Amino acid sequence: MTANPRFFSRSELVGLGVLALLLVVILPMSLDIFRLNLVAKYLTYSFVALGLVICWGYGGILSLGQGVFFGIGGYCMAMFLKLEASSVENTKIQSTPGIPDFMDWNQITQLPLFWQPFHSLTLSILAVFVVPAIFAFIIGAAMFKRRVGGVYFAIITQAIAAILTILIVGQQGYTGGINGITDLRTLHGWDIRTDSAKFILYFVEVACLFGCLLVALFVKHSKLGRILLAMRDKEDRVRFSGYSVANFKIFAFCLSAVFASIGGALFTLEVGFMSPSFVGIVPSIEMVIYAAVGGRMSIFGAVYGTMVVNYAKTSLSESFPELWQFAFGALFIAVVMLFPNGLAGAWNEYVQPLIDRTFSRNKRSTSVASEHPLANGAPAE
Amino acid sequence: MEIGQQPPDFLLAVDALTVSFDGFKAVNDLSFYVDENEIRVIIGPNGAGKTTVLDLICGKTKATSGSITFRGKELTKLSENAIVHAGVGRKFQTPSIYDDLTVFENLEISYPRGRSVFGALTFKRDAAVTERVEEVAEMIFLKDRLNMSAQLLSHGQKQWLEIGMLLIQDPELLMLDEPVAGMSVSERAKTAELLHRIIKNRSVLVIEHDMKFVEDIAHKVIVLHQGKILSEGSMEKVKNDPKVIEVYLGH
Ligand SMILES: Nc1ncnc2c1ncn2[C@@H]1O[C@H](COP(=O)(O)OP(=O)(O)OP(=O)(O)O)[C@@H](O)[C@H]1O
Ligand SMILES: [Mg+2]
Numbered sequence: 083m084t085a086n087p088r089f090f091s092r093s094e095l096v097g098l099g100v101l102a103l104l105l106v107v108i109l110p111m112s113l114d115i116f117r118l119n120l121v122a123k124y125l126t127y128s129f130v131a132l133g134l135v136i137c138w139g140y141g142g143i144l145s146l147g148q149g150v151f152f153g154i155g156g157y158c159m160a161m162f163l164k165l166e167a168s169s170v171e172n173t174k175i176q177s178t179p180g181i182p183d184f185m186d187w188n189q190i191t192q193l194p195l196f197w198q199p200f201h202s203l204t205l206s207i208l209a210v211f212v213v214p215a216i217f218a219f220i221i222g223a224a225m226f227k228r229r230v231g232g233v234y235f236a237i238i239t240q241a242i243a244a245i246l247t248i249l250i251v252g253q254q255g256y257t258g259g260i261n262g263i264t265d266l267r268t269l270h271g272w273d274i275r276t277d278s279a280k281f282i283l284y285f286v287e288v289a290c291l292f293g294c295l296l297v298a299l300f301v302k303h304s305k306l307g308r309i310l311l312a313m314r315d316k317e318d319r320v321r322f323s324g325y326s327v328a329n330f331k332i333f334a335f336c337l338s339a340v341f342a343s344i345g346g347a348l349f350t351l352e353v354g355f356m357s358p359s360f361v362g363i364v365p366s367i368e369m370v371i372y373a374a375v376g377g378r379m380s381i382f383g384a385v386y387g388t389m390v391v392n393y394a395k396t397s398l399s400e401s402f403p404e405l406w407q408f409a410f411g412a413l414f415i416a417v418v419m420l421f422p423n424g425l426a427g428a429w430n431e432y433v434q435p436l437i438d439r440t441f442s443r444n445k446r447s448t449s450v451a452s453e454h455p456l457a458n459g460a461p462a463e
Numbered sequence: 464m465e466i467g468q469q470p471p472d473f474l475l476a477v478d479a480l481t482v483s484f485d486g487f488k489a490v491n492d493l494s495f496y497v498d499e500n501e502i503r504v505i506i507g508p509n510g511a512g513k514t515t516v517l518d519l520i521c522g523k524t525k526a527t528s529g530s531i532t533f534r535g536k537e538l539t540k541l542s543e544n545a546i547v548h549a550g551v552g553r554k555f556q557t558p559s560i561y562d563d564l565t566v567f568e569n570l571e572i573s574y575p576r577g578r579s580v581f582g583a584l585t586f587k588r589d590a591a592v593t594e595r596v597e598e599v600a601e602m603i604f605l606k607d608r609l610n611m612s613a614q615l616l617s618h619g620q621k622q623w624l625e626i627g628m629l630l631i632q633d634p635e636l637l638m639l640d641e642p643v644a645g646m647s648v649s650e651r652a653k654t655a656e657l658l659h660r661i662i663k664n665r666s667v668l669v670i671e672h673d674m675k676f677v678e679d680i681a682h683k684v685i686v687l688h689q690g691k692i693l694s695e696g697s698m699e700k701v702k703n704d705p706k707v708i709e710v711y712l713g714h
Contacts, residue, residue, distance in 0.1 A: 301584070304583065304584045304585075304586065305571070305572070305577055305583045305584075305586035306580065306583040306584045306586075308564055308568055308571075308572060309572060309583055311561065311563050311564060312561040312563075312564060312569075312572055315561050315562055315563055316559045316560070316561060318523070318555070318559065319555070319559040319560070319561070319625075319628075320572070321543050321544065322521055322523070322543060322547060322552075322553050322555075323547065323572060323573045323628065323632065324544050324547035324548055324575065324578050324632065325544060325578050325583075326542075326544050326578075326579075329579070329580050330580060330583070333580045
């Protein structure tokens with residue numbers, strides 16, 4: 083206890099290992115490229131769920147507008163790919179060649195200024211990180227400095243998601259409107275529509291996911307992680323211990339925004355388009371459901387929750403096209419009622435003790451006293 | 464500071480402090496002064512405005528008028544965390560501790576280092592932190608409970624823990640709102656002993672209802688009634704004040 087909390091606990095190392103085995107070995111070996119691409123699509127949402135674990139689970143800040151940040155990342159990437167696909171050569175039949183087709187259809191004759199940076203891949207990737215962070219910072223500073231929180235914050239984030247959707251749909255000429263930005267082809271000349279590209283992109287995505295998981299684990303184990311928990315419980319006590327509560331909330335919100343944005347950018351690459359249907363209220367709420375089903379305090383739960391819910395959604399919608407939405411709702415209610423801490427809670431309560439018992443039976447003969455239960459007092463893991 | 468003006472002797476000076484909640488003056492033109500190394504107790508009937516006075520000093524509630532100076536600094540203009548950084552610590556009326564964390568972690572969060580976002584991310588639990596946490600834990604009788612989840616502590620222990628969370632900040636002014644409420648007789652005695660021990664380098668402002676405890680610790684007592692001072696002075700003097708007997712001690 084008196085030592086620094088270890089960088090990762092043993093169970094987290096095991097968690098990382100198991101997830102790596104699943105995502106890097108088992109799924110790519112057992113699924114065809116169509117199914118693997120489907121997994122890749124699901125995984126892009128798990129970035130959002132991971133952000134929600136930090137922001138909502140740890141920080142107690144429920145955002146019902148994470149689609150906004152998913153969309154920002156997705157559009158940043160889509161704008162780059164669209165510009166590359168709209169070379170003068172590809173678009174010579176347009177009245178203004180060299181601009182995206184939907185602009186031409188809307189009688190726009192010059193590329194708008196805010197599209198210009200997206201000629202550069204470096205700037206586009208930078209934008210995937212910086213734009214959501216700035217946007218979340220502005221929202222967070224405006225809300226948290228004024229002590230707006232809880233339900234009010236959730237409603238305001240919903241409103242922002244709704245407004246952004248309306249804006250994108252309304253400004254067809256600049257955004258592609260309701261159809262979004264489609265017909266994306268190459269990344270620096272590399273065709274992203276081929277099976278081999280999809281295969282490679284899947285692994286790029288898994289690498290990004292592990293990067294985000296490590297960041298989340300680092301935050302959880304830092305004093306900042308404990309301050310978030312403390313704030314969720316007794317905000318005033320933290321404030322009158324000399325911390326600026328608003329700044330910590332802003333940080334958690336910005337981090338969740340950047341995670342969501344990375345997910346969005348990868349979505350565009352994997353699926354090949356971006357549209358306002360991933361930005362609005364409904365997708366934003368679905369993303370909260372992923373985190374809730376996984377267990378809102380569980381970093382790994384975010385990934386499993388997202389995959390399970392999306393798998394269920396896909397299978398149900400394939401077999402019962404009319405019924406799946408009800409089934410989906412019922413599934414959500416059942417999980418939350420039975421396991422308020424989601425799949426991770428169920429795992430910790432039922433499966434982990436079983437594993438521990440099996441392990442300790444083997445171990446008892448060798449070492450008895452060296453066991454340190456709850457060595458780190460890690461909450462809810 | 465003007466030439467010839469006396470440097471302020473008082474650690475805390477409250478002058479003509481007033482706060483009005485929709486016209487209701489919970490604290491009304493209140494003035495009092497706290498010396499260095501003094502234990503000052505505020506007593507008074509329920510709703511007298513005692514907690515509100517602490518809220519005003521620590522910045523939780525904004526004053527309608529009046530001033531609060533702490534070591535010559537005007538507190539009414541500072542943010543809550545700036546007031547803490549200036550050296551004012553405050554315990555709440557109901558024990559406010561972090562249930563999800565261990566006793567160690569509760570104390571560690573209050574350790575005055577790494578209070579910015581970046582500082583908290585890079586905070587290292589080094590020997591200085593560990594030593595200080597253990598030292599404070601010893602003082603508040605929780606040395607053997609460091610790894611325990613704070614929610615498992617008894618009510619009295621939670622009160623001590625919160626006092627410890629303030630001690631670790633090493634504030635020059637410590638404000639305690641009913642620190643022995645809900646404690647057993649023996650816990651009260653230990654708390655009194657604790658307060659006597661921590662007074663050495665700081666002043667303490669205590670709100671308390673328990674008269675026995677007040678007599679035990681107070682250097683000076685303020686009796687508050689309807690947001691105003693009814694009587695002020697030594698416990699002996701206050702106890703025999705007919706006005707005090709009538710509104711507070713009589714029943
Ligand atoms: N934020 C607020 N808004 C409106 N009225 C308030 C507020 N805070 C306190 N009051 C009122 O001010 C009065 C003084 O309250 P305060 O909590 O200071 O009393 P107290 O002396 O601490 O009482 P107790 O002994 O019960 O703790 C009460 O009538 C209370 O209702
Ligand atoms: Mg009170």
